[in-house]
Amino acid sequence: MGATIIDGKRIADAVRAELRPRIAGLRARGVTPGLAAVIVGDDPASVLYVKMKSQACEEMGLHSVTLRLPADAPEAGLLAEVRGLNADPGVHGILVQQPLPSQISTMRAVSSVSVDKDVDCFHPENVGLVLIGAPRFAPATPAGVIELLVRSGNDPGGKHVVILGRSNIVGRPLAALLMQKAAGANATVTVCHVKTRDLAQHTRRADILVAATGRPQLVTADMIKPGAVVVDVGVHRTDGGLVGDVAFDEVKEVAGMITPVPGGVGPMTTAMLLLNTVTAAEKLSEQR
Numbered sequence: 001m002g003a004t005i006i007d008g009k010r011i012a013d014a015v016r017a018e019l020r021p022r023i024a025g026l027r028a029r030g031v032t033p034g035l036a037a038v039i040v041g042d043d044p045a046s047v048l049y050v051k052m053k054s055q056a057c058e059e060m061g062l063h064s065v066t067l068r069l070p071a072d073a074p075e076a077g078l079l080a081e082v083r084g085l086n087a088d089p090g091v092h093g094i095l096v097q098q099p100l101p102s103q104i105s106t107m108r109a110v111s112s113v114s115v116d117k118d119v120d121c122f123h124p125e126n127v128g129l130v131l132i133g134a135p136r137f138a139p140a141t142p143a144g145v146i147e148l149l150v151r152s153g154n155d156p157g158g159k160h161v162v163i164l165g166r167s168n169i170v171g172r173p174l175a176a177l178l179m180q181k182a183a184g185a186n187a188t189v190t191v192c193h194v195k196t197r198d199l200a201q202h203t204r205r206a207d208i209l210v211a212a213t214g215r216p217q218l219v220t221a222d223m224i225k226p227g228a229v230v231v232d233v234g235v236h237r238t239d240g241g242l243v244g245d246v247a248f249d250e251v252k253e254v255a256g257m258i259t260p261v262p263g264g265v266g267p268m269t270t271a272m273l274l275l276n277t278v279t280a281a282e283k284l285s286e287q288r
């Protein structure tokens, strides 16, 4: 029997629906939540992601700003743009799209965003707050994975979650969130990476397996414990369409539940970004 598909689009729609009254409440007080994205260069995937985020803002009645800088823009130029957005009262969330070109330090770029507008949660202070269990914002993709699990009846509490990948965007913050002593967390977490020996030995012990390696279809059926929940964060454009880090057709025959690509984690990332922007707008408007 095949796995049950976890419908990320439907769950993301539910998260968005819960946001509508909060947005209406802000607008009634004269505040339109605003999200600004800064993109350097014209990497097609980055351009597409930023466009999707801006479309989502428009659908939800949020103000959206996209600043596009040329690929050879100096770091000082980017930092000046971010300073302008930090000071703009109509902007409550700021994201600097990664990857950045080599002349710009990713560390300095993410550190330049106001901690109160850092809806991607990449500022070192906000990363630290996540680690100690007092998040100002939960990073969008990891928070989306947890929301997807909880709302599909797979609370990670007490489960063994194996994460493939330790990037600052997905694997590392997801591990930090899942190990918290908190609702929707309390998991026992294993994090694997390129130096992990015998990857399958670890993945076969997972109650919940999260794949975030950036390697198309790395995870195969023989790596799955029968009945496990498989969450595929990966996105890869191929001639046959989008695929993830999981060989979906074979893994769904062994797993109990599985997220598709597209329609799994992707819509959740966008929904959580909107949630963080609304939360930022609520907090910032209370301070004024």
Ligand code: NAP
Pocket (backbone or CB within 6 Å): 141, 164, 165, 166, 167, 168, 169, 170, 171, 192, 193, 194, 195, 196, 199, 212, 213, 214, 215, 218, 233, 234, 235, 236, 265, 266, 269, 270
């Ligand atoms: P990344 O920065 O390239 O990191 C990949 C991680 O996977 C690294 O930690 C790497 O280990 C590990 N890894 C690579 N090959 C491996 C292997 N064979 N076995 C075990 N671990 C391996 O990528 P990322 O930013 O985390 O993104 C991962 C994937 O998620 C990409 O496909 C990306 O497009 C996708 N993504 C999707 C969303 C969404 O909203 N759906 C959001 C963000 C990212 P080392 O650290 O040892 O090199």
